[in-house]
Amino acid sequence: DIQMTQSPSSLSASVGDRVTITCQASQDISNYLNWYQQKPGKAPKLLIYDASNLETGVPSRFSGSGSGTDFTFTISSLQPEDIATYYCQQYDNLPPDFGQGTKLEIK
Amino acid sequence: EVQVLESGGGLVQPGGSQRLSCAAAGFTFSSHAMSWVRQAPGKGLEWVSSISGNGGRTYYADSVKGRFTISRDNSKNTLYLQMNSLRADDTAVYYCAKDSYGGNPSKFDSWGQGTLVTVSS
Numbered sequence: 722d723i724q725m726t727q728s729p730s731s732l733s734a735s736v737g738d739r740v741t742i743t744c745q746a747s748q749d750i751s752n753y754l755n756w757y758q759q760k761p762g763k764a765p766k767l768l769i770y771d772a773s774n775l776e777t778g779v780p781s782r783f784s785g786s787g788s789g790t791d792f793t794f795t796i797s798s799l800q801p802e803d804i805a806t807y808y809c810q811q812y813d814n815l816p817p818d819f820g821q822g823t824k825l826e827i828k
Numbered sequence: 829e830v831q832v833l834e835s836g837g838g839l840v841q842p843g844g845s846q847r848l849s850c851a852a853a854g855f856t857f858s859s860h861a862m863s864w865v866r867q868a869p870g871k872g873l874e875w876v877s878s879i880s881g882n883g884g885r886t887y888y889a890d891s892v893k894g895r896f897t898i899s900r901d902n903s904k905n906t907l908y909l910q911m912n913s914l915r916a917d918d919t920a921v922y923y924c925a926k927d928s929y930g931g932n933p934s935k936f937d938s939w940g941q942g943t944l945v946t947v948s949s
Contacts (some may be wrong), residue, residue: 728887753934755935755936757873757936759873761943764923764939764940764941764942765865765873765923765936765939766939767935767936767937767938770935770937771927773934776937780882789933806872808872808873808933810873810936812932812934812935815887815932815933816875816887816889816890817871817875817934818879819873819875820872821872822872822873826926
């Protein structure tokens with residue numbers, strides 16, 4: 722199985738800050754990498770697909786980059802409504818596993 | 829508008845069985861793979877199982893293989909998860925998720941609100 726390692730596991734930042742989360746795959750997954758946002762008590766929501774494509778309706782402050790084994794998820798200017806846990810997910814190979822999540826809090 | 833709505837969760841004894849359902853609307857159900865993803869209390873997301881759009885291919889996590897069966901009825905726009913030999917570590921919120929494509933699990937673009945399965949005596 723491909724292991725997905727996210728860092729950090731938790732992060733505290735101020736409104737307006739630039740926030741970056743990384744996800745590393747244990748082997749080359751090309752660009753088969755998605756990012757999800759899960760707000761407390763809610764279902765996950767797809768934000769970024771194929772490493773860098775913004776899902777329809779998602780604010781442009783969210784972005785993704787990377788290919789191969791190293792990927793980055795960025796919020797350009799943190800907003801209060803961005804408080805959530807963020808997960809990466811690979812689908813190059815079965816099982817389509819998720820990273821362990823990054824819990825984002827407001828400082 | 830795409831909608832997926834799970835049902836069938838509840839309290840079940842260890843070793844028991846439970847069947848989850850997921851009713852879908854707002855898209856051509858048979859053209860999309862569907863998946864179950866679960867989340868144990870306070871934990872992260874765990875992929876459980878997927879089924880191709882035509883139902884011909886199924887996929888399972890090792891943790892549920894041989895105990896869970898995924899199926900779909902495209903005439904009823906409904907996805908199912910039959911869970912047998914349930915264990916305490918199967919306790920979780922189970923989400924139904926629509927895939928963007930019809931084959932192997934890839935990107936989960938719509939999710940239900942989840943249904944809680946609690947395995948306890």
